[in-house]
Amino acid sequence: MRTAILALTASSFLAPWCSSQVLAQQTQVQAQQTLDATPTTIAWGYYSAHAKPVLTVMSGDTVVVHTLSTCGDPERLQAMGIAAADIPAAVTAIYGAKDMDKGPGGHILTGPIAIDTAEPGDVLEVDIEKIAIDVPWACNGFGVGRGYLPDDYPYGKMTRIPLDRARMVADFAPGIEIPLHPFFGSMGDAPPESAGRYNSAPPWMHGGNMDNKELVAGTKLYLPVHAKGALFEVGDGHAGQGNGEVDITAMETMLTGTFHFVVHKNEHMLWPMAETPTSYITMGFSTDLNKATEMALHNMLQFLETDKHLTRDQAYQLSSVAVDLDITQLVDTNVGVHAMLPKAVFTAAAGGAQ
Helix, strand or coil: CCCHHHHCCCCCCCCCCCCHHHHHHHHCCCCEEEECCCCCCEEECEECCCCCCCEEECCCCEEEEECCCCCCCHHHHHHCCCCHHHCCHHHHHHHHCCCCCECCCCCEEEEEEEECCCCCCCEEEEEEEEEEECCCEEEEEECCCCCCCCCCCCCCEEEEEEEECCCCEEEEECCEEEECCCEEEEEECCCCHHHCCEECCCCECCEECCCCCCCCCCCEEEEECCCCCCCEEEEEEECCCCCECCCCCCCECCEEEEEEEEEECCCCCCCCEEECCCEEEEEEEECCHHHHHHHHHHHHHHHHHHCCCCCHHHHHHHHHHHCEEEEEECCCCCEEEEEEEEHHHCCHHHHHHC
16 A cells, blocks of 8 residues: 555645646646535435535635534524524525435535546545634534443433634533534545445545544545545534544534645555644544554554655554554444654654655
8 A cells, every 4th residue: 555645745746756747736726616515515424436526626726615513403403502593594405405315324414526637546635724613502412322332321412512713612511611623523535436325424445434633724634536536525513522432423513614635646545644734644444443453553654664764663663652543433333543643753864764
């Protein structure tokens, strides 16, 4: 598996491995478009290689995407104490639409967005430029038989959490304020065609419902492309989350994201990876936590050997002394583990080991 793509930064697009097509795309005038969440611009509960794009853009373009939360329809929101004036019209329009084409999952995802030149075997770089919280509320809830401790909580509960967007804190309860940390729980492209209409809940090689709170504004997400156009979808907005997401939801809310798309030709990456301003991130997804951990670690070792030119032994040792293995989430059928390596460990003096 080739992982050189992970080492990209905004200043390194002219690296030798970068194809001439990518370079040409970077010199084009970038376009920006807006994609609202409407009954005709969403994929309800699925990712699919056969999904019809609702918007097609070029590599190098930027799209401002509006998304819904997983908190439910207007009646459910008002039952939680959310004022009708604080419920965007898009919620009423989408939940009130007739004959919606719903997949096996529950997430309302905006898209898919096709990137014109993307083809199987390429890599889609998604630069998360901005994330805005659109409403002054979030919700958190658990249901019967769901979450990490279903036997301990054999009932359901849904709670409204007020958000102070000026101070960027959530008023969880009297005396408890949580700093807001907005990110999208679900960002992905189409899975392999053989997967069919893939449930939006389990994360996999297409990304999807990763629930990785490190994927905030300023992060680059790299996704393997499995279908023509890549078919990017996004949703499941979170105002914040703890690693594990143990009751099955975060602080679910409505977000608007600004995404810059770049196609890298013929990179043949297998699993999603990410790069924050301070860290490199590899990921693992499996029904088994040990296997997910092994996957995240193996992907990090491969990155260190391929991109940072460490020996196999050096990569293993550096992972032990500098890489954090964190549980991403435990509740989405495929559990997630991500490995984080601080960029600061690489100095100018590292030379060939960078």
